[in-house]
Amino acid sequence: MSKIAFFTTYIQDEISKVIGIDTSELDVEMSLNYLGLDSLIAVKLRNKFRKDLEIDIPAVKFMEDTNVASLANLVYELSQNAESKIENDDEWLEGEL
Structure with a gap:
C-alpha cells in the first residue's frame, strides 16, 4: 500500500467516524463542506492527525472546499x-560540540 493510499484510507475512516456515516458512503472526492464538516469537527480532526500522524494540518484546511483525496495529498x-527536516537536523554544525 502506498503512503497516499494509507493516508486516504486513514482520513476517510476518521472523517466517517466524526460525521457518523459508514466509510463506504464517503466518496474521497466529495466536498467536506457538503458533508457538514464544521469548525469543531475540524479542530478534533486536526488534533487527532497531530497525535496519530505527528503532522500538523491547520484546521482551516478542513474548512476550505476540500475533500479526502486532497487532504491525503497534503498529509x-x-x-x-517532516522526514527531510529530521534528516537535515542530524547534520553536524561546524563549531558546535
Whole structure:
C-alpha cells in the first residue's frame, strides 16, 4: 500500500467516524463542506492527525472546499517535509560540540 493510499484510507475512516456515516458512503472526492464538516469537527480532526500522524494540518484546511483525496495529498507532502527536516537536523554544525 502506498503512503497516499494509507493516508486516504486513514482520513476517510476518521472523517466517517466524526460525521457518523459508514466509510463506504464517503466518496474521497466529495466536498467536506457538503458533508457538514464544521469548525469543531475540524479542530478534533486536526488534533487527532497531530497525535496519530505527528503532522500538523491547520484546521482551516478542513474548512476550505476540500475533500479526502486532497487532504491525503497534503498529509503526504507534510510527511515528506517532516522526514527531510529530521534528516537535515542530524547534520553536524561546524563549531558546535
